[in-house]
Amino acid sequence: MATAYFNWITACEQLRIAREQLEIQRGTLTIAEKRHTAGFAPRLDVEQATSSVAATESHIPALIAQVASAKNQLSVLLGTYNSRMELTMPKATVFEKTPVVPVGLPSELLRRRPDVIAAEADLHTAVANVGVAVADLYPRFSLTGSVSGRGNDFAQLFRENNNAWSLGGNLVQPLFQGGALRANVRAQQAAAEQAAETYRKTLITAVSEVEEALIDYGNYTSQMPYLQKENEANKEAFRISMESYQGGETEFLNVITAQNSWLSSEESLVTMRQNIRKSIVQLARALGGGW
Incomplete structure (x- = not known):
């Protein structure tokens, strides 16, 4: 159940980012068209901006299908029809939240495993x-x-x-x-x-699975601050490149490069948040339940 819900959250987050990037790319295209009309930019800038918009637009239908598929899987697990289950797109703040593993989990939790x-x-x-x-x-x-x-x-x-x-x-x-x-x-x-x-080997396996989940969780959570820092830097680089382009101080290629880097780091954050959620599910399974 938790895995299906997290898959739906991730699909929604990817769709949200794609739509936000599409609006930004459309704004960039508008700027390129205006500069070209005024004679300050070549036609190449317009074509590059148009290509970026079209690429993102072509990707959105697939993301919408992923959201619908994740919702369908969730409805099956809940024992109801997809048409009877209403889910609304979460707010942006929801995507940034990930479960936190408390410190000092007691080993007695393993005795709940079947x-x-x-x-x-x-x-x-x-x-x-x-x-x-x-x-x-x-x-x-x-x-x-x-x-x-x-x-x-x-x-x-x-x-x-x-x-x-x-x-x-x-x-x-x-x-x-x-x-x-x-x-x-x-x-x-x-x-x-x-x-x-047999009991000893079963306990060893249980402890090993818990440790593996904790290793994954620690690895993913330790990477998150650096990915967030990279994403903020790419976002700022795109803003600076746009200002420089509008002022005639840089080429449009730098704008496209900065924009693609920002989109890539946004997607990396989504993937890492999903990895953290999966490691939480893995840990819960290894413990035989929550904590």
Whole structure:
């Protein structure tokens, strides 16, 4: 569910950026056309600006389809029809938000994982079976015997002539089966050791998956400040290039280059935010739930 929702958020963010860039490119085209009409810029500037606008316009339908596809996947997971589910494009501030992993996650969270629960239950069962097998080594009899016609009160149970007392047979029977019973004990002990090893390996796998998710999360979050700094620099470079172009101080190629660099860094930010969200989902799965 979380993955489907994050995919929809990312698709919406990519569409928002494309539309914003399209408006900027259309403004750049207008400036290039005015300068060309006034005789201050060659026709090449207009054609380059037109190419940029057309490229972005051709990309937008695919992004709209991605948003619709992500919404459809989300509706399936929610058990409803796509037409019955209404989703509105999130505000710009929503895109910049990413989940944060708290410090000091307790290891007990791993015990919620289905595989850990199953391995732990198998271990408890195997250990209990060892106890049952050991208990089979001991004779089973009733200390109060069994009352019969010749022993009809408690005191008579211990009289020598009471044939209802069958302690001897019950005591000797396990001794004859001692070899088989001891073999069963060893077998149950081996099963318990195997269950303990399985439980240990299951825990190692669980911890490894959690560490892998935390490594990814730490890697992505550490890159975010640099990508944001790069994006701000590219945005400022585009602004400066536009001012210089309008003042006749630089070529239009520099404007296109700066604009493309800004768009590329915007897309890199979207990808990195999606990577952070995916690592959060991966961590939640590895923990068997949230925190």
